[in-house]
Amino acid sequence: MTERRLGQNGIVQPLLTDLYQITMAYAYWKSGKTKDYSVFDLFFRKNPFQGEFTIFAGLEECLKFLEKFHYSISDIEYLKQTLPSNIEEEFYEFLSSVSAKDVTLYAIAEGSVAFPRVPLMRVEGPLIIVQLLETTLLTLVNYASLMATNAARYRMAAGNMKLFEFGLRRAQGPDGGLSASKYSYIGGFDGTSNVLAGKLFNIPVKGTHAHAYITSFNGFTDLRNTKLEPKAGGEPRDLLQLALAWRTDLVPIFKVVASEASDGEMAALISFAIAFPDGFMALVDTYDVKRSGLLNFCSVALALNELGYRAVGIRLDSGDLAYLSNVARQFFSEISEKYNIPWFQDLMIMASNDINEETILSLNEQGHKINCFGIGTHLVTCQRQPALGCVYKLVELNDQPRIKLSQDVAKVTLPGRKDAYRLYSESGHALVDLLQRSDESPPAINEKVLCRHPFIESKRAYVIPSRVEKLLTVYWKDGAICQMLPDLQQIKEGVQTSLKTLRPDIKRNLNPTPFKVAVSDCLYTFLHNLWLENAPIGELS
Amino acid sequence: MTERRLGQNGIVQPLLTDLYQITMAYAYWKSGKTKDYSVFDLFFRKNPFQGEFTIFAGLEECLKFLEKFHYSISDIEYLKQTLPSNIEEEFYEFLSSVSAKDVTLYAIAEGSVAFPRVPLMRVEGPLIIVQLLETTLLTLVNYASLMATNAARYRMAAGNMKLFEFGLRRAQGPDGGLSASKYSYIGGFDGTSNVLAGKLFNIPVKGTHAHAYITSFNGFTDLRNTKLEPKAGGEPRDLLQLALAWRTDLVPIFKVVASEASDGEMAALISFAIAFPDGFMALVDTYDVKRSGLLNFCSVALALNELGYRAVGIRLDSGDLAYLSNVARQFFSEISEKYNIPWFQDLMIMASNDINEETILSLNEQGHKINCFGIGTHLVTCQRQPALGCVYKLVELNDQPRIKLSQDVAKVTLPGRKDAYRLYSESGHALVDLLQRSDESPPAINEKVLCRHPFIESKRAYVIPSRVEKLLTVYWKDGAICQMLPDLQQIKEGVQTSLKTLRPDIKRNLNPTPFKVAVSDCLYTFLHNLWLENAPIGELS
Numbered sequence A, B: 001m002t003e004r005r006l007g008q009n010g011i012v013q014p015l016l017t018d019l020y021q022i023t024m025a026y027a028y029w030k031s032g033k034t035k036d037y038s039v040f041d042l043f044f045r046k047n048p049f050q051g052e053f054t055i056f057a058g059l060e061e062c063l064k065f066l067e068k069f070h071y072s073i074s075d076i077e078y079l080k081q082t083l084p085s086n087i088e089e090e091f092y093e094f095l096s097s098v099s100a101k102d103v104t105l106y107a108i109a110e111g112s113v114a115f116p117r118v119p120l121m122r123v124e125g126p127l128i129i130v131q132l133l134e135t136t137l138l139t140l141v142n143y144a145s146l147m148a149t150n151a152a153r154y155r156m157a158a159g160n161m162k163l164f165e166f167g168l169r170r171a172q173g174p175d176g177g178l179s180a181s182k183y184s185y186i187g188g189f190d191g192t193s194n195v196l197a198g199k200l201f202n203i204p205v206k207g208t209h210a211h212a213y214i215t216s217f218n219g220f221t222d223l224r225n226t227k228l229e230p231k232a233g234g235e236p237r238d239l240l241q242l243a244l245a246w247r248t249d250l251v252p253i254f255k256v257v258a259s260e261a262s263d264g265e266m267a268a269l270i271s272f273a274i275a276f277p278d279g280f281m282a283l284v285d286t287y288d289v290k291r292s293g294l295l296n297f298c299s300v301a302l303a304l305n306e307l308g309y310r311a312v313g314i315r316l317d318s319g320d321l322a323y324l325s326n327v328a329r330q331f332f333s334e335i336s337e338k339y340n341i342p343w344f345q346d347l348m349i350m351a352s353n354d355i356n357e358e359t360i361l362s363l364n365e366q367g368h369k370i371n372c373f374g375i376g377t378h379l380v381t382c383q384r385q386p387a388l389g390c391v392y393k394l395v396e397l398n399d400q401p402r403i404k405l406s407q408d409v410a411k412v413t414l415p416g417r418k419d420a421y422r423l424y425s426e427s428g429h430a431l432v433d434l435l436q437r438s439d440e441s442p443p444a445i446n447e448k449v450l451c452r453h454p455f456i457e458s459k460r461a462y463v464i465p466s467r468v469e470k471l472l473t474v475y476w477k478d479g480a481i482c483q484m485l486p487d488l489q490q491i492k493e494g495v496q497t498s499l500k501t502l503r504p505d506i507k508r509n510l511n512p513t514p515f516k517v518a519v520s521d522c523l524y525t526f527l528h529n530l531w532l533e534n535a536p537i538g539e540l541s
Helices: A002-007 A019-030 A059-067 A073-082 A089-097 A127-132 A134-158 A173-187 A195-201 A211-215 A239-254 A263-275 A289-306 A321-338 A342-346 A357-366 A488-500 A521-534 B002-007 B019-030 B059-067 B073-082 B089-097 B127-132 B134-158 B173-187 B195-201 B211-215 B239-254 B263-275 B289-306 B321-338 B342-346 B357-366 B377-381 B488-500 B521-534
Strands: A037-043 A104-107 A121-126 A162-165 A281-283 A313-316 A348-351 A372-375 A391-397 A418-424 A430-437 A449-452 A460-463 A467-470 A473-477 A516-519 B037-043 B104-107 B121-126 B162-165 B281-283 B313-316 B348-351 B372-375 B391-397 B418-424 B430-437 B449-452 B460-463 B467-470 B473-477 B516-519
Touching (some): A019 A089, A019 B195, A019 B211, A019 B263, A037 A127, A059 A104, A059 A473, A073 A089, A073 B195, A121 A127, A121 A134, A127 A134, A134 A162, A134 A357, A134 A372, A134 A391, A134 A488, A134 B173, A162 A173, A173 B134, A173 B173, A211 A263, A211 A281, A211 B019, A211 B391, A239 A263, A263 A289, A263 B019, A281 A289, A289 A313, A321 A342, A321 A348, A391 B211, A430 A449, A430 A521, A449 A521, A516 A521, B019 B089, B019 B127, B059 B104, B059 B134, B059 B473, B073 B089, B121 B127, B121 B134, B127 B134, B134 B162, B134 B173, B134 B357, B134 B372, B134 B391, B134 B488, B162 B348, B173 B195, B173 B488, B211 B281, B239 B263, B239 B289, B239 B321, B263 B289, B281 B289, B289 B321, B313 B321, B321 B348, B321 B357, B430 B449, B430 B460, B430 B521, B449 B521, B516 B521
Parallel strands (some): A348 A372, A430 A516, A449 A516, B313 B348, B430 B516, B449 B516
Antiparallel strands (some): A037 A391, A104 A473, A418 A467, B104 B121, B418 B467
């Protein structure tokens, strides 16, 4: 638990909310509604990124928020200064005493695939308290789920390639960056450049050097030390002299004049190789990839090889990545063959310039030899859709269903306390998510279940599930977390397991098939009766 | 100073950085480059949102970061576990001892308009230290400036209308939300719904109620109290009975059947009005704006008026905002006239559904009667461009200029230590930002200055400034902040003052004119000589 508690940002606190939650609390309190019992659903209406699935994330943060949900003396003081002066003193006493102990929170598993209208969470308890939780829960779920989903999509596009998150500098400030690192790891990334994320969440961190490192060396005279001890020990040798000899040797392969290669760049690579002889990875596009960067890198890598060290690879941060990666791989192969160094052809080629899901798919089509991506801006800002529209809707109050109508049918809420089930085929594929009223019996294995479209009467189908998964289970009750929470690694594995249950056509990038979300016959009838009761009859004019 | 320190997020710390900063630090240290003296420029290459200006923000956060720049024992422990085991122990001793005391930071004023390639900051000092600051400084400036710029654009589109930031639930997590509140206020917003932002930064907070409040009342029987004391004191009266009488009275104006209006909605508004009789603002689109929400609101507002209270207004959260605002204003005017209540026609109409800069401009064209916007998702995610691409480039090392070349001319850096000046016309308009080498004398008032395009030889112009502003001034030196920092309110006013110096065609939404950024003749020659020296001569093949 220590690691987990370390991870929560101190600014996640009850005042991290919209003011209207507190004005509503007062109005409820003033109306004597302190004992009203409510049920809220937290859900989204549309999958992000023109896709047909979402990864649910942020649950653990929500539970940690519930654990410490309490207004401090300074919070109350601030509210007294801010709210109208007519607010009764006893309300502040009430507010000082609130906690989440009477709240019950059900959720689907963190890392599970999720679909529109199926509650990610169902939060029950005293109306005032459950309403006060709204904004913070949404804040903690919206970006976490969006980010995990985005990362999962990149993971699918990238196949077995390594993926690293490099977005801290372009995120929405410090915590945006930290959340991006955490939830992209959950979604399928292999690590991050963000050191604090590594420290707090135990995520692998990765990084070599920037262009500034290369440009900070002007030539060989900037090198105060050029000696490196061989890996097996013994007399240090002059890495620069070895590399320069290799640079001359390599001219026939590279078909360039050795003097065209930048000496400043070579000096920078030598110094970096001396610092990290076992982790030598070089940025090769500072001056010219083909005429300078690759030649210098290969020279240093071969010099290191003479001393018993294996270089890791190169990073390309500009230019035509498909083309340059093919060029680099070709050189690596020729060198591998000519000098009989088998691993040389498998050197890592990392690309890191403005990568997004489409770039990866397009590179795949063009043919490339990249085996690792470093991804920043487009990953962390979720460029294609920068927000997930989760909402938090009252569906039941004091055992009475509540419905929010809208001229836009897609925005009509599904009333009442509901359970959600995922029905699976014999082959293990998810067939449908089924919402039922909570007092209905769960769908039974190998029995016919009528699944209805929530709004279109004629859309109905029978499903015979081979497996039934109850999606919403209780995570918070009587003031405490009441399930063992998975660690980050387990959530990360859960994402891939969950994605495997979806048919490929649901997951594809272009025109994916929507996954079906249905309601039971009982919920269908209940919904439509309530709708008719509440909708005013219009008049055309 | 207390308020300021309170505001910084605890996760802003030296490890909030990319790992490569630390691997580079080791490689520099290992190469004996601890005394190397560097100059870095922090700048962007392109204004965001297809616009031609940017508001610089985040400076104060950067300075606070410098104040506490220090690796803790636990940071060092983590790095020891994470970096390769061959790293020498003395490096960690060195890292434990670093601070920002030998760093000097120059910046333009927080809240000033800024343009591509003009450094927002120039950071000087020991190469290792200044390099270690990169990622965190970029993180603190990028989103802050993007957000302030976005807010400033909304402010221009909205003219005198009130603007409130409502985006916490859709931001990049907790801190994304908090930064959004702070920097949208700086950029020109009037307040936020985010209570913690209000508490930490002393920003006005705003909010009434959500749809859930309305739907939590089913009818009049849910009201445990309907009595309200008149503002002037005296016997409490039954607000519900008064409002119901008004609802019947208003039928001829609204041309609806009173029974069509939702009693649940009316009950909710009554309870809210009793809680906030002086701040009654109602969400009117839960059931039907025209047939229910407006009628109920006006009835309650008129009942409050009988007791001496003035209602504030309504909020529209769905539907055709231009049309509905005109309908609402028309009703308010008719009531104002019929019952001789002058202020009634000026009730606030707030709109809050999916608003962005374009929506506001389009509403302006259609004609509307909204006087306040609540803006969430599109504001905080900066939908049109979710990241500002600030970069941090080495421009000088040990008095030697450094240049980063690129096949893309726009990405070539301007080498050397530079100063920046803004030249103004007699009328007070900014004419050009001029970059010079630091050893040149500043441009003189009323004297001819040659301003050159940095890359195109033929583009030159003489400018005779009536006023010259030195843009980069020193904010951090010898381990301390060395200028009085403006408070949030002053920065906010500075934004508007600074924007006023720009010609309208530079600020317009559609096809704005680029503001000119020039280099001195001396810097032009210096840049191009260095470029030729460093660029390899290509070979067409």
